[in-house]
Amino acid sequence: MLRTLNEVVERIKESKRILVIGHTxxxxxxxxxIATMVLMLRKIGKTAEGCIADNIPWFYKNLYxxxxxxxxEQLGDYKYDTSMVVDCSEISRIGDSIKLLKGKNPDITLDHHKTNVGFGEFDFYDSSYAATAVIVYEIGKELGMKYDSNLSEINLLGIATDTGFFKYTNANYKVFSYAAQLVKLGANIQHISSAVLEHKTINELKLQSEMLRTLKIKEDGKLAWAYISSSMFKANDCTDEDAGGFVGEIRAIYGVEIAILFIEWPENQVNISFRSKNYVDVSKIALDFGGGGHARASGCSCKNTKLEEVIKEVxxxxxxxxxxYTM
Ligand SMILES: [Mn+2]
Structure with a gap:
């Protein structure tokens, strides 16, 4: 049920032991x-753990x-009185973390995806927020949090990455003003940008050049797509994690409005990322194929299907x- 941020904050105050869950x-x-929420809750004397049922890309791991x-597995025996799901538009996004909820709805959900369906007892979702980390920062302020430089930096990470390092349309006044406050409190944007943006490996570059060979540009240069097959991953000793920023490279092409990247990973599954530049709402396309997301960035997964067929349909x-949009 949709609640105000204040109601959510009051619910957090009542909790003693919290489990914070994110998406795969x-x-x-x-x-x-997740990390900011867990650290904040511990700072105010609560017991808190964070969970992701998936690998965390290696380059994030040195951030505080x-x-x-x-x-x-590590949290199988963890006892909590309050569960919280962050940055998820619907429950299936948490993957195997669902086991920890033991058949119950989450107590609190925080999200900013347009396609959010509201699946907790205390839901706060609002797509005018650039990042869930922005919501988390507002909760921190409500809780009277004393931010140190480490806490500021990990909170800034989400605001920076979800705004494409302050260059997407969602980088509004609130984003810059909160970012400035976090920098004042000690966050170092260079730690974040070098971790997230400067970790390319030679294998990734090779994979990227192979992807570019599949690039098609149609509709007067407005629609561009490319794919990476599972055999291309294997040939370059890469996993799907290595293709993280590739769809942004396709959108970066001059004149492109919609960029689509098809990733066959694992075999028989195709994960699709959509990006748009100025006006097309790509969350609608993702929704048609069982996915979701934002107007400028969305995604979906198609199982038991052939790459060529999915490409055709999408x-x-x-x-x-x-x-x-052009009519
Ligand atoms: Mn987000």
């Missing part, structure tokens, strides 16, 4: 929101607080959405 295929906002996040859908 974790991104900077997910990791930041990230190592605190555990997996489902490209057709994307062409249609593009036409809706």
């Amino acid at each position: 295929k974790p991104d900077g906002d997910d990791i930041s929101s 607080g990230v190592k605190e996040i555990k997996n489902v 490209v057709l859908n994307a062409k249609k959405s593009l036409k809706e």
Whole structure:
């Protein structure tokens, strides 16, 4: 049920032992929101643990607080009175962490995805927030949190990554003003940017150049897509984690409005990332294929399917959405 931020804060105050859960295929906002929340709750004397039922990309691990996040096995015996799910539009996004909820709905959910369905007892979701980490920061302020430089930095991570390091349209006044406050409190943006943006390996670069060979640009240069097959991953000794920022490279092409990257991982499953530049709402395309997300960034997964067939169907859908805007 949708609540005000104040009601959520009151609910947090009542809790003693909290479990904070994020989504699989974790991104900077997910990791930041969990780690910041766990550290804040511990600072005010509560017992708190964070969980992600998936690998955390290695380059996040040296940022303060990230190592605190555990997996489902490590938390099997953890007793809590309050569960919280962050940065998830719906419950299936938490993957195997569902086991820890033991059939119950989460007590609290915090999210900023447009496609959020509201699946907890105390839901706060609002797509005007650039990142879940922005919501977490507001909760921190409400809780009277004393921010040190480490806490500020891990909170800033999510705000930085979900705004594309302050360059997407969601980088609004609130984003810059909170970021400035966190920097004043000691966050170092260079620690974050070098960890997140400067970790390319030679294998990744090779994979990227192979992906670019599959690039197609159609619809007067407005629609661009490319794919990476599972055999391309194998040939370059890469995993799907290594293709993290590739869809952004496709969107970066001049004139492209919709960028789509098809990733076959594992075999027989195709994960699709959508990005748009100025006006197309790509969350609608993702929703048509069982996914979700934001107007400018969304995604979905198609199981038991062939890469070529998915590409055909999705490209057709994307062409249609593009036409809706140009008519
Ligand atoms: Mn997010």
